[in-house]
Amino acid sequence: MLEHLFSPNKIAVIGASRQVGAVGHDIVKNLIEGGFAGEIIPVNPAGGTLLGLPVYTSLKEYKESLDMAIIAVNKDLIIDVVQDALSKRCTTIVAIGAGFKESGDEGAMLEQEVLTLCKRSGARLLGPNCLGFINTELKINASFAGPMPRKGGISIFSQSGALATAMLDQAEQRGLGVSKLISVGNKADITENDLLSYFAADSSTKVVAGYLENIVNGNNFLKHATHISRKKPVILLKSGTSEAGQKSATSHTGAFTGTDTAYGAAFKRAGIVRADNFDDLFDCTMAFSNQPLPKGNRVLIISNAGGTGTIAADAVEHTGFKVAEPPSNKTNSLRGRKPIYSDIESPVYVLGDAPAALYVEAISTAQEDSNVDAIVLVLTPAAMTEAKAVLLGIAEVLDGSKPLLCCLMGGGAYVPPMHELVDAGLAIFPTPERAVAAFSAMYNHASWRSLPPRIVTRFRVNRRRAGRIIQRSQASGVRRLGEVRAKKILDAYGFNVPEGYLVDSADEAVEYARRIGFPVALKVVSPDIVHKTDMGGVCLNLTNAQQVQDGYDLMKLRIKQQLPNARIQGVYVEKMADPGLEVIIGMNRDPQFGPMLMFGLGGIFVEVMKDVTFHLAPITQDEAIQMLKATRSYQIMEGRRGNKAVDIVAIANGLQRISQLATDYPQIVELDINPFIVGEVGSDPIVADACITLEIPEETL
Amino acid sequence: MLEHLFSPNKIAVIGASRQVGAVGHDIVKNLIEGGFAGEIIPVNPAGGTLLGLPVYTSLKEYKESLDMAIIAVNKDLIIDVVQDALSKRCTTIVAIGAGFKESGDEGAMLEQEVLTLCKRSGARLLGPNCLGFINTELKINASFAGPMPRKGGISIFSQSGALATAMLDQAEQRGLGVSKLISVGNKADITENDLLSYFAADSSTKVVAGYLENIVNGNNFLKHATHISRKKPVILLKSGTSEAGQKSATSHTGAFTGTDTAYGAAFKRAGIVRADNFDDLFDCTMAFSNQPLPKGNRVLIISNAGGTGTIAADAVEHTGFKVAEPPSNKTNSLRGRKPIYSDIESPVYVLGDAPAALYVEAISTAQEDSNVDAIVLVLTPAAMTEAKAVLLGIAEVLDGSKPLLCCLMGGGAYVPPMHELVDAGLAIFPTPERAVAAFSAMYNHASWRSLPPRIVTRFRVNRRRAGRIIQRSQASGVRRLGEVRAKKILDAYGFNVPEGYLVDSADEAVEYARRIGFPVALKVVSPDIVHKTDMGGVCLNLTNAQQVQDGYDLMKLRIKQQLPNARIQGVYVEKMADPGLEVIIGMNRDPQFGPMLMFGLGGIFVEVMKDVTFHLAPITQDEAIQMLKATRSYQIMEGRRGNKAVDIVAIANGLQRISQLATDYPQIVELDINPFIVGEVGSDPIVADACITLEIPEETL
Structure with missing residues (x-):
């Protein structure tokens, strides 16, 4: 879909300027200096020449057709200019200037107008509010992001122009060659999803590094991101990760799911490598750009000094990996060298001022050793270490079987320029800690790639019955379904719900309690009471008729005292659930990524320890x-620490049934089962309390 | 104490060599090229000249006295050479070569011999196994760490030579000038403690950056580190932080206290700024080197681009700080600029391509704004931002009232060399995340500085009674004091211990149970049973004589079945504690830093959630x-989440009493009160179970 964007032959730059530093000047200059082989058509009402090219006073003056128009004029002129460009059969409009959606409603309308014009002509629109793009293959630098980068396998995209420039700069500093760079700006038309789809098929792109502030279409993102991640790694830095958004949520699940949780879950599902920070973005890009994925987690550390080796060993163990044991005692270069065991009892091979050949032999041996999954080499700038000979020698013997991460802690004068090392096949990091963090990203990505195919179970449920309850509630404008209705829906989806009846009097309560069998619980049912327990609206473990009678009367009295105006729909008499482990299952719908499931052990584990996990629905077993x-708290469920093991699979089934319900009914915005009482293996967990929040169509409100 | 080390006039280099790259060559070269104004005396049996200096064939040939001998000879020759040097009245010996303690027992003996010689002559010994030292003030580069660094306020020390070199390199890259550099090597004599003491008084040292693998004397370290930290910041990178050591521990407290926990507690107590990694070491050094400490946590973000500003805002909020609200609406440069609110609702001031004067005005205004405690400025290499003019302009208006952290994300060509920026008073960071991490270190250090004086309460206790029990146990070789004896000691230290008696028969158990009053608990007492509950050795909540009788008999039966050979000293009949919140108080003695206190909420909070904290004794209220x-879990103690508030001060008193006990009796190696049952405010917590482990003097074993 984006071939036209990246391979234009005739490019008009509208707003081309003679003023050095002006955007319309720099783009023309960058196109020329980058070596663009096609035709450049600068346009400016002033006419004349620019950098040796004749300047057209208007696009109308240019009589041929165009492939691309780069528009660097004031926003007030953009509609006319875009119309001119489209009349020349442009397939891509690159709108550089600002003043569109990012500046408010008026700008958003103008942006929409430009987009409509483009769509009508079948043209694609990059931006507005962007820096343009670069394609090193065809020597096109249609941007003001900086000079043409060195050609290579990294493709970069950024929602922020400034970050695009910083990323280009960083790629240069790290010696990483670039294939494409795209500043997507406001993403009116071309978005991350188009780019992921394009890069997946683009043979010159080996790794994608991107910066995002939001995602335009969650489902498409999941689809394209998953597709490309199976072939090549995509490393993303996502900003706006603080969780101020969670303040407004009402349910347990909602309170834990900020936007960032959803992004995290989506990236994880799609195999996206998420960078923790700007350094990490390029550390990961470096590692993935020329190293194979690891097959295990045992990392051999080779260093020219003990201290730095220890730092590397610390980093490996802290990240949860293993420091590899000594290579097996065949004839090899490490055998003679006694590994130095650090305080933490992990072996670090310190070769010190050994000749380069020994380092090369050590790497060769480690490459062949089946007890080593990855190698971290740490060199400090000791004049005695022939850093250059070591590095270039090692590069020669690499067989691509396992990742080698080289840390050069300083020593600029001793080592070749970064791009030579990278081109030779080495991944270079400034510190051991950052090399190990990049290894961790590779390890996790390799694990994602090896996941079995996702097969989502469809349970047999009474979908229509649930649908009827939802529809009726929506029709009558009920947004929050209390316990009674929520349990009916869950019952329809195969959950074990205790037998219960809605009653209107103490006598009726006693009658139904006898029918159900003691012990029973009483719970007030009112649309005005969310926290029943706090209002005295719950009585548990009533074991005889008298207790039911007393409980009922007391409950009515308390509610009357505390909330005299509450609408009471009755009291729910319900069989007490057998005691067990209380867990919470929840669902919260993210605006971008849809239903997100939550799980946690009940009570303090969720509320105090925030020990909860999330997953996007639909979920597999x-x-x-x-x-x-x-x-x-999994170990509690497993039955360690003096607890009885509970039925893990039964909880997993509960999560899958909620996943199915949330997928079947997009109207369900939030759902909590709290507590979900789980017993020993083979027992059926019970929904002790639940609530569901529906989306109410506008016309009903 | 170290003046002699840093200001020698006559330096002999023994093992001076003509071979370029040899240590003995490079040190002479570095001394000469560094501009050393005193006399250099190269010594080598070959004689001749070296770099224009006459070479003495032996130190005996040199007829005058010396200040310092730098020894770069093979270890086999060292004793003779050191003797020669000391006979010339050297005040400092710098032993460069390896082959000493780090290489095994034989080397350790040799090292000790050298040290003894030095001590006998009153000389100090640097090393062995080190790179030497640098003093830029006196232009002494007595090292082979690299060329003479630029003069400045950073003093560096390192236990690893390689790290010393890497740190020197890093200081140069970051534009930080150096005052002293010392490679301490094996630390036979001169240690981090000498250096901290020296740097505290050294007026040219503004900030200390160090790398350590261990600490030689914990108490001295605490003393010197606390002393210097009140005047100037000390930033330390400590390796060997993995916690393999904890595997061998037996108590709850022990299981959580690896060596690293003790280092963490010690650094915190002493106000040491602990670097998380090598990058962080220099980020913090940068921040502390020329920025004032912040007075609060509200950080204003100014950026030339929205994306990078958002990244900075994320970092500020994630670190737990506040993004500062808009400067008050006086006439100022930011008023006209609408702050851009990111997704996270935090304002970021995007000045974009504004002229440098506006950036300068913005910084000026923020400096005066009482709602701003610190400023983070983020610049990306957009050609339009006059980075140089912005930075140098800002530097002019800084008044030192609040920290300014500048992030330059690339843009090498646009900005002056790093050292010019640093000398102008700016702290420069590569990314917003790292600038904010450095701010966090400054904030924490400022908090430490503002702590009130530490006043440790001494409780009135029966110290002698506790001492008698400890002494008797030690005398009879009892290492592990079970519940009964541990409770007696705790009783002597003012803890509330339930009334209890050791009995020998069921009848006796019933008799004492009646005397104490029901309900009671029975607990088996045996040196062979650590986990009483698991062996059926505990019966709780016995409410009448029959239950006591049954419990006693059953307990005896079970123990006989499970541990027929266990030595049973009796059964302890004890008053049941009233129910309350169960917490754990513990103490574990670190070999370096002494008694370390542990606290956590009981049961799963400690065992599953590992929600525990530590502090070195003695501890203040x-x-x-x-x-x-x-x-x-503090919120549970506070009484939120449906729990009753417990007596926080009573727990704190318990910790202080344990602190006193552990300080009074160094023989106590480990101590656990588990559970310590705490009730409502005003109630006295109860020691429900406890154990104490003693050190047993060698002669007793």
């Missing part, structure tokens, strides 16, 4: 079990 | 309360 295992 | 507040 494997993923549901992984959600449980990812909580710290 | 404030510090004890801070320990409680630092746990996530």
Whole structure:
């Protein structure tokens, strides 16, 4: 879809300027200096020449057709200019200037107008509010992001122009060659989804590094991101990760799911490598650009000094990986060298001022050793270490079987320029800690790639019955379904819900309690009471008729005292659930990524320890079990620490049924089962309390 | 104490060599090229000249006295050479070569011999196994760490030679000038403690940056580190931080206290700024080197681009600080600029391509604004931003009232060399995330500086009674004091211990139970049973004589079945404690830093959630309360989330009494009170179970 963007032959620059430093000047200059082989058509009412090219006073003056128009004029002129360009059969409009959606409603309308014009002509629109793009293959620098970068396998995109420039600069500093750079700006038309789809098929792109502030279409993103991630790594820095958004949420689940949680879950699902910060973005890009994915987590550390080796070993162990044991005692270069064991009892091979050949042999040996999955080499600028000979020698023997991460802690004068090292096949990091963090990203990405195919179970449920309850509630404008209705829906989806009846008097309560069998619970049912327990609206464990009678009367009295105006729909008499482990299952719908499931052990584990995990629906059995295992409190469910083991699979099934319900009914905005009482293996967990929040169509409100 | 080290007039280099790259050559070369104004005396049996200096074939040939001998000879020759040097009245020996303690027992003996010789002559010994030292003030580069660094206020020390070189390199790259550099090597004599003491008084040292693998004397370190930290910041990178050491521990407290926990507690107590990694070491050094400490946590963000500003805002909020609100609406440069609110609702001032004067005005205004405690300025290399004019202009108006952290994300060509910016008073960081991490270190250090004086309460206790129990146990070789003896000691230290008696028969148990009053608990007492509950050795809540009788008999039966050979000293009949919140108070003695206190909420909070905090004893009331507040479960103690508030001060008192006990009796190696049952405010917590481990003097074993 984006071939036209990246391979224009005739490019008009409208707003071309003779003023050095002006955007319309720099783009023309960059196109010329970058070596663009096609035709450049500068346009400016002043006419004359610019950098040796004749300047057209208007696009109308130019009589041929065009491929691309780069528009660097004031926003007030843009509509006319775009119309002119489209009349020349442009396939791409690159709108550089600002003053559109980012500046308010008026700008947004103008942006929409430009987009409509483009769509009508079948042209694509890059921007507005962007820096343009670069394609090193065709020597097109249609940007004011900086000079033409060195050609290479990294493709970069950025929602922020400033970050695009910083990323270009960083790629240069790190010695990483660039294939494409695209500043997507306001993303009126061309978005990250188009780019992911294009890069997946683009053979010159080996790794994608991107900066995003939001995502335009969550479902498309998941689709394209997953597709490309199976072929090549995509490393994204996403800003706006603080969770101020969670303040407004009302349910347990909602309170934990800020936007960032959803992004995290989506990136994880799609195999996106998420950078923690700007340094990490390029550390990961470096690692993925020329190193193979690891097959395990045992990292051999080779260093020219003990101290730096220890720092590397610390980093490996802190990240949860293993420092590899000594290579097996065949004839090899490390055998003679006694590994230095650090305080933490991890072996670090310190070769010190050994000749380069020994370093090369050590790497060769480690490459062949089946007990080593990756190698971290740390060199400090000791004059005795022949850094250049070591590095270039090592590069020669690399067989691509396992990742080698080289840390050069200083020593600029001793080593070749960064791009030579990178081109030779080495990944270079400034510190051991950052090399290990990049290894961790590679390891996780390799794990994602090896996941089995996702098969989502469809349970047999009474979908229509649930649908009827939802529809009726929506029709009558009920947004929040209390316990009674929520349980009916869950019952329809195969959940075990205790037998219960809505009653209107103490006598009726006693009658139904007898029918159900003691012990029972009483719970007030009112659309005005969210926290029933706090209002005295819950009585548990009533074991005889007298207790039911007393409980009922007391409840009515308390509610009357505390909330005299509450609308009471009745009291729910329900069979007490057998005691068990209380967990919470929840769902919260993210505006971008849809239903997100939450799981946590009940009570303080969720409320105080915030020990909860998330996953996007639909969820598989494997993923549901992984959600449980990812909580710290999993060991309690497993039956360690003096607790009885509970039915893990039954909880996982509950999560999958909620996943199915949330997928079937997009109207469900939030859902909490709290507590979901789980017993021993083989028992059926019980929904002890639940609530569901619906989206109410506008016309009903 | 170290004046002689840093200001020698006559330096002999023994092992001076003509071979370029040899240590003995490079040190002479570095001394000459560094501009050393005193006399250099190269010594080598070959004689001749070296770099224009006459070479003595032996130190004996040199007839005058010396200040310093730098020894770069093979270890086999060292004793003779050191003797020669000392006979010339050297005040400092710098032993460069390796082959000493780091290489095994034989080397350690040789090292000790050298040290003894030095001590006998009253000379100080630097090294062995080090790179030497640098003093830029006196133009002495007595090292092979690299060329003479630029003069400045940073003093560097390192236990690893390689790290010393890497740190020197990093200081140069970051534009930071150096005052002293010392490679301490094996630290046979001169250690971090000497250096901290020296740097505290050294007026040319403004900030200390160091790398350590261990600490030689914990108490001295605490003393010197605290002393210097009140005057100037010390930033330390400590390696060997993994916690493999904890595996061998047996108590709850022990299981959580690896060596690293103790280092962490010690650094915190002494006001040391602990660097998380090598990057962080220099980020913090940069920040502290020329910025004032902040007085609050509100950070104003000014950027030339929205994206980078958002990244900075994310970092500020994630670190727990506040993004400062708009400067008050006086006439100022920001008023006209609408702050851009990011997704996270934090204002970021995007000045974009504004002229340098506006940036300068913005900084001026923010400096005067009482709602701003610190400023983060983020510049990306957009050609339009006059980076140089902005930076140098800002530097002119800085009044030192609040920290300004500048992030330059690339843009090498646009900005002056790093050292010019640093000398102008700017702190420069590569990314917003790292600038904010450095701000966080400054904020924490400022908090440490403003702590009130530490006043440790001494409680009135029966110290002699506790001492008698400890002494008797030690005398009889009892290492582990079970519940009964541990409680007696705790009783002597003012803890509330339930009334209890050791009995030998079921009848006796019933008799004492009646005397104590029901309900009671029975607990088996045996040196062979650590986990009483697991062996059926505990019966709780016995409410009448029959239950006591049954419990006693059953307990005896079970123990006989499970541990037929266990030595049973009796059964302890004890008053049941009233129910309350169960917490754990513990103490574990670190080999370096002495008694370390642990606190956590009981049961799963400690075992599953690992929600525990630590503090070195002796502890103050404030510090004890801070320990409680630092746990996530503090809100449970506070009485939120449906729990009753417990007596926080009573727990803090418990911690202080344990602190006193551990300080009074160094023989106590480990101590656990688990559970310590705490009730409402005003109630006295109860020691429900406890154990104490003693050190047993060698002769007793």
